[in-house]
Amino acid sequence: MQYAAYVLIQLLVIIMLAPLLDGIIRKIKAFSQKRTGIPLLQVYYDLLKLLRKTSVVSEESTWVYKIAPYIVFSTSIAAALLVPVTTKIMPGTLPGDIILLISILGLGRFFTMLAALDTASMFGGMGSSREAMVSILIEPSVLVSLFMVGLISKSTSLPQIMQAMKGIGAPLTYPVFVMIFLAFLIIIIAESSRIPVDDPSTHLELTMVHEAMMLEYSGRHLAIMELGAMIKQLVLITLLVNILIPHDQLIAVTGIGALVVSIFIYVAKVITVTIIIAIAEVCTVKLRFFSIPNLATLSFILLFLGFLQYFILGGSNV
Amino acid sequence: MGFVLLAAPIIAVLLFLFCSKRTLQHTVSVLTSTVLLITAVFITRGVLLWGKIEYQALGGIFYVDSLSIIVLDIVLIISFLVSIYSVSYMENEIKNEKIAPGKLKIFYVLKYSFIFTMILALTVKNMGIMWIAIEATTLASAFLVSFYSNRYALEAAWKYIIICSVGIALALLGIIFLHLSSIEVLHGSQYLDWPALCENAKLLNPSVVRLAFIFILVGFGTKAGLAPMHTWLPDAHSQAPSPVSALLSGVLLNSAMYGIIRTVAIVNRNLGSNAYVGRLLIAVGVLSIATAAIFIITQRDYKRLLAYSSIEHMGIIAVAVGVFTPLSIFGALLHMINHSFTKSMLFLSSGRVLQKYSTKDISKTKGVLRVIPITGTAFLLGLFAIAGTPPFSVFASKLNIAISIFEIGGFWLGAIFLLLLAVVFVGIALNLFRIFYGQDYVQDKKTSTPSAESNFAGIAVIMVLLTIISITGIFIPYELKELVLNAQNIIIGS
Amino acid sequence: MEALSIRSMFQVSIMFYVIAAVISLVFIKKQRLCNTASNLICAAGSVFGMSASILKIFSEESLIAIHIFQSSIPFISADIKIDNLSAFFVLSLSILVFCVSLYSIGYISTYVGKRNVGLFNFLYSTFILSMFFVMTSGNAVFFLLAWEAMALISYFLVVYEGEYEENQAAGTLYIIMTHVGTVFLMIGLMLVFSHTKSFDIFGSSVGIPILAKNIIFILFLVGFGAKAGVIPLHIWLPYAHPAAPSNVSALMSGVMIKTAVYGIFRFIFFFLGAAHIWWGITIVILGVLSTVLGVAYAYIMSDMKKTLAYSSIENIGIIFIGLGVSFIALAQGNLMVGSLATVAALLHTFNHSLFKGSLFLGVGSIQYSTHTKNIEKLGGLIKKMPITALFVLGGAISISSIVPFNGFIGEWFVLQSLFANIVSGKAILNLLSIISAAALALAGALAIATFVKLYGISFLGLPRSEHALQAKEVPVIMNIGVGIPVVLCLIIGVFPMLLLRVADKVVFDLLGVSLFGQLKGGLMIVYHPLKIPGSVISPAAALIALTIIAVLAMLVIRVIGGKYIERRYGTWDCGFEALNSRMQYSGEAFSNPIKIVFRMLFRPSNELRAVGGSTYFPESLEYVTEFELIFEKYIYNPAVYLMQLFSNRAKVKIQAGSIHSYLIYIFVTLIVLMTYNRFA
């Protein structure tokens, strides 16, 4: 019963919230350019519209091309199921941990990249190759950051990590968590294809990464591909906010009310982080492709310093 | 019975001098070898029964014990196989106009004198006569080395005869000193008799014995191809006709090593410990292996490569004798046998390659496995065998020797020993493996007469040797084991 | 009674392999018959091997000893002793042999009439036999014999197509490296012998002093490392595995290099014991190097079999990390982490043999129907060879350690053991562990990219050459051979407990600790009860969730979007109106970014060459990219060069041809020895 409730809440919140973040970012970018911009909910409309449109499928493509969107979408959702949006309602044990999370996201990426190659388009290969590079560079940081929080909370299971973090109270007052926070911001930017790593709003072959892979997609396939990407972005942000900025320990009320309050605070936190990402996107320009390693290295160094602080230099009194 | 061994080759030599038909010469050669082989079987049985065979005739010089029968059997078996191989080989050489038809007679005369001297060296108990016989092997084989009478062969033969004569002369000095050390112990008729010396070893003058050992080591070491006295060996073995190379590498080196082993037995009994002899032998042995390793790494001539490998194996035997434990002596004797068979097989195979390609240059030889598949396979397997890869026999003896080294706690020695062997393997693999593969490249189509391919006798000989070395890698007959164990007792003293 | 039957099953298995070898020689003239018969017999033998080893693992019998042969030569004997560890490796061998033998029936038929098939089958079956003996030998000399025989036979298999220059070179390099490695092993075993006076593998190492133990450890590590292809001793592997026929490559990559892992388990882990932390640290460092560099090289190769070979190096690296962690933990007395890491190493060993076997066989199928293994000449094969494509996709996912295949299970265990090791470890070890974890993550991402490239470029898109255009689906028997391991990968990936129970038995045999005894959650849940509370994953649940979500998503979309309407149209070609295969991204281009990012490692160089015509008006342009293999270029080549230089110099100096100098040698030797005599 609790399990079903958890899944339901999780799915609802994530699927509803994910497109909104894109809308927020677009709106902020428009403001910064002194434009009114599209409505906040335009992303939802786009998705619905796309779902109803005819799919144009490349003649060269095969079944890989068609199943890829579903796999990508379901991996994103599965990943979302592993990352609780609120710790107020959680089943006792979730059959998954951070390593599984990374692996599931890997499955999605595997098929995104394959599908891009399936159409025999030159852009597909380009996007796929670049995506490979970005993911290779950022992957160590992803694992190490999750490992570190896991190590501090002595578990690799996400609910347990969140419980432990609630116990710490305000993790961001400790240097190690600040490092992880900053590193994770970079990870989110890289993984969700945002400036300065990638420009989601361009279709210029010199710069696009994620968009290049999706270039051939249309109709419902494109819709769920896009939605999948948005959900992945939200999952990452959720990870960040729920681990490093836990809030459930502050809620005094109990029962259903607590749940509602908790989710509200969660949404607020997510939006805040989204705004930060948007501001970062506004303030920077896209990096030259071969400067991305510097950014990735930066995140890894942050983590490494954090690790040194906490595990080696004896700062382990969190 | 024993005198058949000595008489048969002499009779053969005389017969060769009087018969001029080539088929007849071949027949005589094969027959003589067969007679020798059969005699060897009987003598071996005798030795197994009685431990040793001694005749009183001719001043009682004929003496065969387990140690000499091992080396003697190697000589006779290999010379038998080589005789069969030579028939077609020499016919091919004549057909290819490498040698004049008339020279076949000289070849056989020299070959049987050579065999005679080796038999003599192994069947006498007087060390002086043994020395004479070993010196005579040089003289008999010198013209075999220069058999092709081209500039290279002549150069090799000159170096061979000069260096070996000088070396052997030093061995005589050693024997004189041995005699000197025993002069107050033995009686006139026992002078230089090995059994007498061995029996009374404790009574000899140790300082003279030590000096004697040095000269004998240098002297017989020269003949056995131990570094740094090995310099004649690669030249001679590579320039000689392949059947002769097989005899030189497979048999002659053993005879010289046999002389060293006999001396070591006396010296160690006399000095009461192995320290003095062991250090020298191990140093010389390791130096030989190292030298061979260095030279094999960049060798461009496959017969020279095989010659250097002989130096390596003599080094291994020297090390094993130097270690001087029952196990190491067992390994050394086994290694002597295994090396002889393997190396003869390799030289015989290389002879067929040489006849096919008319070049000893590795880079000009390609596709051996395609051109002569059976010989090629045997050659390749033989290379693995000689490098000490199981299941071939050299591995078994190498293993025993290595174990014996480690058993006496010689970690560094053992490690260096095994690593140097690995370097030799690397050299062989780097240089020689490439001749087997690739497109066939026969330099001169004329020389590749079809008869070279249909040399069944030659192939059969090679296959027999291959079978022997494969089987003895995992199993040796109990008779042989008994012989080797007896010989081990003779050397070490039970 | 039961033990007896297990023993006889092992014997039957051996007999079958022997019969297969004999049959292939007897019917050497009737190639087709000989091929089918000997492969079927090998498959039958492997079935016995499989069942025997499973029965052995779950039986109470602790050690099955079979004495085959005692030679009259001292120390040489053939003793078989099978404990759970041996049985585990035999199981892995037998499963792969079963698949590969079936596959070979089809694959080798291309050689009929062109090559000596009988010889191939003889080598093939003896190769299996030699690996079997390596894994089951009861004394060290027999182990060495089998080990060397394995090297020798596999050398002949590598040079089976010896007419190509590169295959001979590969064979030579292989045999040299493996022989040198064996020498190190031999020295190590001799050193053991000199202290224990015994070659019994199951003996005790108590009598060996600690210094000797350290030396032995290094010797064994070098010896087994060379066989396993651990960086920096890997240089033979990327040449030898591609050179062999694909079914042999599958066995070499899948099982033969694992014999080295077995060796480390048997001789270091089991015999010497984990004596020092630094042993583990060394192994982990080697593992990390191999993992990262191996997969990095795999990514940039355009020869598919080379990619797979380098990926084997990566996986050996992962196994080494697991092994190293268990050494570290055991040296500290931490049995639980130790057993966890041991399980990790064992699992990954087993898994790798399955997916690497299937991938090599899959690539073999590609080679079979297109006659090329160059990825730049392939493309669009998924349409021509749909079944092969499906299986290879499974293998590719599995090797990228992605759920729901088994590759993930092994890696999960390795990461968990690293994790557990940090929680309980010392500062410097923590650093090592976290770097290893980062390396594993990097390698994982690289592996995904590598196999996307391998699969995407060869199977998807448009055919890049005539070869690919002419491709046809391979015979069913070959597809069965490729398919079985993939299916097993999936089964183990979803129900890891099946394998974990087996591995747990082995670990219990080795360490006396059972992870399984404390496992809860039945067959579906991989649960490990270490101090990290609640680290629970369930691949089965993940698979179910993924399926349900996908189905639900389809339903929802059908509801919202209505009926699916599709319009087929050409891929966007930027208006050129003629999309052709040359416009696609090539494999080279695909991996180029990484080549540039890691230019420290690859040292790439590009050159644009004008071909034909004058310099200013060339007929065509040629873009050549090259990269350096740093270990070859900066370690091995200089070493070989120096050795040859030294040898050449020494040759000219020592053997200069002058008889005077030769006489001087004798003279000087004499004088030196006489001086020695004076002072001795």
Add this chain to the structure above:
Amino acid sequence: MFSYFDVLSVQILFSSFILMANKRIKSYIKTFRIQSLLIALTAGAMGFSLEKGRIDLLVVCLLIIVLKVILIPNMLEKTYASVEYIVEKDFILNIPILVILSCALVVFSYFSVSTIEGINSGIINAQIVNSMSVILIGLFFMISRKKAIGQIVGFLVVENGLYVTALFSTHGLPFIVDLGVFIDVLTAVVIMGFMVFNISEKFDSIDIEKLNKLRG
């Protein structure tokens, strides 16, 4: 005791110094004749002087005279005459240096023999040192001469030295051994002489420095 043996041994040693100092091939052969004669004298003297009288030593004395004083040197001279030869420097170092090094060899052989227990008592004495020096000098002579005939002479001097050593230390080897050694030496010299012919034919010279094609 036998002081004239000491004198003879020193003279034999001295003859090898003279040999070392010779420049021409003809004079080597001459010196070799003289040395062999001295050895024959020694053997003869010993044969007469020893208590029982050793017939075998007298036979050996005759053999030496026939073989080493007459036959072999004649043969060498014949060989030398028949191969075309241009007079040129034949040695690799200066004669004085060679002689000084030979002196050093004498010192060295004393140095190495002096460890023997019971030196200068009984038959182990300075004669052995002298005769061992002859061997070493003979070997050194082979090293120092470039022409093939020089090497043969050197080899013969080594053999002489060996024989003298045997004579002085043990009053000769068993007779059959002695006989065998002589036959060997004779055969060796014949073979070497024959080879010199071949070499001079193929290489147009008997300079063995030119025999350096086989390397490595």
